[in-house]
Amino acid sequence: xxxxxxxxxxxxxxxxxxxxxxxxxxDSIDTxxxxxxxxxxxxxxxxxxxxTLENIIPSFAEQVQxxxxxxxxxxxxxxxxxxxxxxxxxxxxxxxxxxxxxARIFFRNAINLGLPPIKLAEAPSLGTQxxxxxxLWQEGTIHNLTQGIQQNFPPFPSFLLNYVRSGxxxxxxxxxxxxxx
Numbered sequence: 183x184x185x186x187x188x189x190x191x192x193x194x195x196x197x198x199x200x201x202x203x204x205x206x207x208x209d210s211i212d213t214x215x216x217x218x219x220x221x222x223x224x225x226x227x228x229x230x231x232x233x234t235l236e237n238i239i240p241s242f243a244e245q246v247q248x249x250x251x252x253x254x255x256x257x258x259x260x261x262x263x264x265x266x267x268x269x270x271x272x273x274x275x276x277x278x279x280x281x282x283x284x285a286r287i288f289f290r291n292a293i294n295l296g297l298p299p300i301k302l303a304e305a306p307s308l309g310t311q312x313x314x315x316x317x318l319w320q321e322g323t324i325h326n327l328t329q330g331i332q333q334n335f336p337p338f339p340s341f342l343l344n345y346v347r348s349g350x351x352x353x354x355x356x357x358x359x360x361x362x363x
Contacts (some may be wrong), residue, residue: 197319197343200277200298201327203247206311207238207254212261213288217270227273234270248275251315255281255306258299259288265295272297278317280305280324280335293342296350300324302335319343 221233235242252258252271258281259267268291271279279292280300292299300317302308302324309315313328322337338346348354 197347199319200249200251200317201314202249202251202277204251204253204280204309204311204313204315205239205242205246205276206306206309207235207252207258208306209255209282210257210260211238211254213259213264213267214261216259216267217264222264222266230266231270231273234274243274246274246276249277250275251317252276252279253281253305253308253315254279256283258282258284259292260285263287263291265291268292268295268297280308280315280317282306293345294351296346296348296353298338298346300335302333304333308333 309326
């Protein structure tokens, strides 16, 4: 018999939609471009955050806002398997990444840290820098509210939505292990 605590069935509460401004990036954005290796040993997290995407968009860390969304081409997050690449994006306020494809380890790290990666083959045509998009999770739809266009993506399985809803794998595990009140 399986404990109800470890039941991975869909959470009954609807997953909220996400609305944010897009940052348009290209293909093969590797983890060293997201967070340069020269700052990985920094003890001060503000220095780590300040270097995020600096070789592509020098002022990214200063301009990014809570709720923004990254839209990229193919192979996003390729390169070394550093969780810091997901951590800095999430800490700076990125609430989702939409890309044509993801490096497998980056995709897993993103789910495990609660930053939803959405695979959308036509991601680069979703809009232009600064457009506002809304992601409807249950429907598997992305609306570009600035340009009035819509694209569909395969909805996330319920167990992946539970990871994201909980803020990542560790938070989900903590919630499942907490005694019922």
